[in-house]
Amino acid sequence: MLIGEEEIRNRVAEISRDVRDQLGELDPIIVCVLKGAFVFVADLVRQLDFPFSVDFLRASSYGNSVVSTGEVKLELDLQQAISNRHVLVVEDIVDTGLTVQYLKANLESRNPASVSVCSLLHKPANNVKLAAVDFCGFEIPNDFVVGYGLDWQGYYRNLPFIAQVHETDT
Numbered sequence: 001m002l003i004g005e006e007e008i009r010n011r012v013a014e015i016s017r018d019v020r021d022q023l024g025e026l027d028p029i030i031v032c033v034l035k036g037a038f039v040f041v042a043d044l045v046r047q048l049d050f051p052f053s054v055d056f057l058r059a060s061s062y063g064n065s066v067v068s069t070g071e072v073k074l075e076l077d078l079q080q081a082i083s084n085r086h087v088l089v090v091e092d093i094v095d096t097g098l099t100v101q102y103l104k105a106n107l108e109s110r111n112p113a114s115v116s117v118c119s120l121l122h123k124p125a126n127n128v129k130l131a132a133v134d135f136c137g138f139e140i141p142n143d144f145v146v147g148y149g150l151d152w153q154g155y156y157r158n159l160p161f162i163a164q165v166h167e168t169d170t
Contacts, residue, residue, distance in 0.1 A: 012040070015118065016048055024049075028052050030088045033103070037149060039148050058075040059075065060075060061073070082107060088116050092121065094117070094127060117131070118133070
């Protein structure tokens with residue numbers, strides 16, 4: 001186990017306060033990046049006490065591997081227009097930064113008022129694209145992790161904690 005359930009719960013509460021302080025007056029659209037961020041987004045939005053809407057998109061650069069393929073695919077797009085709206089992209093993890101960089105560029109081309117990024121986990125040692133994270137839960141080492149929405153081949157999303165995976169069949 002890398003990060004325990006209580007530690008996650010406490011950090012999500014802190015992040016929700018930071019999001020409220022910066023975006024609470026702006027009626028933002030909170031964009032959940034599926035599939036991995038769904039648990040984090042659910043816990044985060046339940047603690048927000050201001051007007052916002054939620055939308056979903058799905059992007060992938062992993063396929064069935066534990067390392068990025070280097071190519072981002074947008075598999076599901078937003079249902080709401082974001083022009084002139086403040087957007088908070090919520091990710092499970094920023095690893096290489098490739099997906100976040102792609103999503104920010106894609107969303108910024110739609111003329112939002114702003115685009116911010118919130119990620120539960122960040123691997124700064126592996127962030128080769130130097131993608132900015134405005135709200136960060138935890139910085140972690142460059143190890144493969146599962147739990148709290150993050151998976152390995154579709155499994156382990158239900159773990160209430162974050163665990164390092166020491167051996168995988170890639």
